Amino acid sequence: MATIPLEIITNGILPRLPAKSLMRFKCVSKPWLALISSHEFIHLHLHYSLSSITNHLLILTENDCSLFSSNLELPECPAIKLPNFGIKPSVVGSCNGLLCIQSHRPYSLFLLNPSTGSYRELSTLLPPRRYAALNFGFGYDSENDDYKVVRIVDRLASRGFLGHQVDRIVQVYSSRANSWEMIEWSPPRDAMGDRENGALLNNNLLHWKFWRPQEGYHIRCFNLCEKRWTSDLPFPDYIKGIRDGILDFGVFDGSLYFSSKNQQEPAVDIWIMKEYGVTESWVKLFQISDSRVVRSSRVSPIAYCRLKNKVLLRTTNKSEHSILWYDIKGEAAECAKINGVADCLWIDVCKGSLVDIPSGSQIRNTKQNDEKEA
Numbered sequence: 001m002a003t004i005p006l007e008i009i010t011n012g013i014l015p016r017l018p019a020k021s022l023m024r025f026k027c028v029s030k031p032w033l034a035l036i037s038s039h040e041f042i043h044l045h046l047h048y049s050l051s052s053i054t055n056h057l058l059i060l061t062e063n064d065c066s067l068f069s070s071n072l073e074l075p076e077c078p079a080i081k082l083p084n085f086g087i088k089p090s091v092v093g094s095c096n097g098l099l100c101i102q103s104h105r106p107y108s109l110f111l112l113n114p115s116t117g118s119y120r121e122l123s124t125l126l127p128p129r130r131y132a133a134l135n136f137g138f139g140y141d142s143e144n145d146d147y148k149v150v151r152i153v154d155r156l157a158s159r160g161f162l163g164h165q166v167d168r169i170v171q172v173y174s175s176r177a178n179s180w181e182m183i184e185w186s187p188p189r190d191a192m193g194d195r196e197n198g199a200l201l202n203n204n205l206l207h208w209k210f211w212r213p214q215e216g217y218h219i220r221c222f223n224l225c226e227k228r229w230t231s232d233l234p235f236p237d238y239i240k241g242i243r244d245g246i247l248d249f250g251v252f253d254g255s256l257y258f259s260s261k262n263q264q265e266p267a268v269d270i271w272i273m274k275e276y277g278v279t280e281s282w283v284k285l286f287q288i289s290d291s292r293v294v295r296s297s298r299v300s301p302i303a304y305c306r307l308k309n310k311v312l313l314r315t316t317n318k319s320e321h322s323i324l325w326y327d328i329k330g331e332a333a334e335c336a337k338i339n340g341v342a343d344c345l346w347i348d349v350c351k352g353s354l355v356d357i358p359s360g361s362q363i364r365n366t367k368q369n370d371e372k373e374a
Contacts, residue, residue, distance in 0.1 A: 010035055015044045018055060018071070019097065019115035019352040042354045046096060049351045056303050057114060058312075059091055059099060060338055061346035067091075067101075068341050069114040072303055072312070072349070078340035083119070083363050085110050090346070092149070092197050093138035097353025100138035100149060109136075109149065111175070115352045117363040122149065123178050125171065130156040132166060133191075137198025137206035143225045147358070149173040150198060150206055150222055151180075154188060172227055175358055183227055190218075198222070199250040201276070207233070207256060209249045217246060219256070236271070236282045238263075248300045259299040262287065266294050270301055286311075288326060290333040296322075303349045312336060314347050321345050 004013075014022065014036070022045070026033045035041055049055050056072035060079060065088050068079035086103030093100050101110045109122040127134055137150040151171045156164040170184035190210040198206035204224040209217055219233035239245050239260055247259040247268065255272040262269050267289040275281035293299055298316035305312065313324040313333065323336040323344050338344055 010041075011044070015041065015048050016052075019045070019049070019354050020071075022354060023116060036354070042356070046353050046355060049097065049353050052351075053306055055352050057097075057350050057352050058303070058338070059094075059114065059348040059350060060341050060344050061090070062341055063343035063345050065089060065345070068338075070338055070340070071352075072305065073307070075337075076339060079338055080114075080340075082112070082114055085112075091348040092136040093200055094348065094350030095138055095140050095147065095200060095203055096355045097351050098147065098355060098357065099348075099350060100136070102136065109173075111147065111357050111360070113353065113355060113357060113360075114350070116354060116356070118357045118360040119363055120175075120357045120360040122173060122175070123180065125151065125180055128153060128155045130164075132156060133194040133196075135192065135194070135196055135198065135208065137200065137208075137222065139198075139200045139206055139224045140203040141224045142203060144176065146177075147175040148224050150224070152192070152208070154192065170222075172224070178359075181227070190220075196249075199256060201251060201254075201256065205230075207249075207251075209235075209246065209258075219249075231277070233273075233277060234279045236279065247296070248298050250300065252301045253304050257285070257301065259301070261294075265289075266291075268293050268296075268299050270299075286328055288313075288333070289331065290324075290326070292322065292324065293326070293333055302347055312347070312349075323347050 022036050026036050054073050058070045058072050060068040060070060067082040067089055069082060070079035071077055085101050087105040089101050089103045091099055092102050097113055097115060099112045101112055107126055108124045110119055112119040131153050133154040135152045140147050153169045155167045155169055157167050166188055168186060168188040171180045172183055173180050190212045192208055192210050198208055200206055206222045207219050209219055211217055217235045221230045223230050245260050249258045257270060257272045259268055259270050267287050269287050270285045271282050272285050273282050293315055296315040296317045300314040302312040302314050309328055311326045313326050315322045324333045325336045326333045
């Protein structure tokens, strides 16, 4: 009986497997433990993971604010409950399979790899007493091998004759230095929404949308490697002047996107920027006419399941949140059922990886998690 050469197993098969499976394979033998734990293998696995159209982890927030992870491609497997990081945790962003999580009580930030259980609490800055907007962004500085967090605060300072004076404070946290650095402290030239975290491209480019009364919407980009703002990116002309025209903005399937109300018919349009930085490359990806989506105040495409030709949507309407599967060909939406999560309040997505968190600790699985894994 023919056997598979060891090189094909170690370099061709194992790097393409899910991170959860590889964590269990560490128990096979000492050579496998050394291989899967090596920096070279982790880097190779990350390369395949990021370039794969699969290997997506859904990060779900239940109604009681508990966090769960679920494999998008294996919906029949029950979701795994993540550790408790305080009251009302929320995902700031994801990069290379790592999550940045914010807890509101106690107020703190954490890095977590949901595939390996590695985590670390970050040095945290308390928010100002009064502010108009507080937003974060999370990414990776490849030039310095450093995971970084950006915090942007529009702080309400002293009150004058014309109202509150606003200061925009931009700070960057370095995981290598475990410290925050002041980047900018000046009056803002535009306005940004509250709790609209940065959209990450290429691991180091964070994007936020801003509004100027005379110019309308525009996108500002912050480069984590250079620690500075770069050139602005424009929205299409028809949307820039509409104050309430954009329902959401972020990254979908590797491109910047925005969702907007259609101006001619009751529908929601999903647009993507096919060529980064080129205004003319904004194209309408698809249109949704389902009534549950159309009446929503926020519509976010989360992940694309190519096997089913469906898009996972997150919608918000006042206090109501829904997770829907939208069939692109059938043009119909249905509620998405997540095994193990009764009432999903919010959903994010990240890639599974073996990337270790610098100076991180290891979370021991609870009995409940072990049973779900089994």
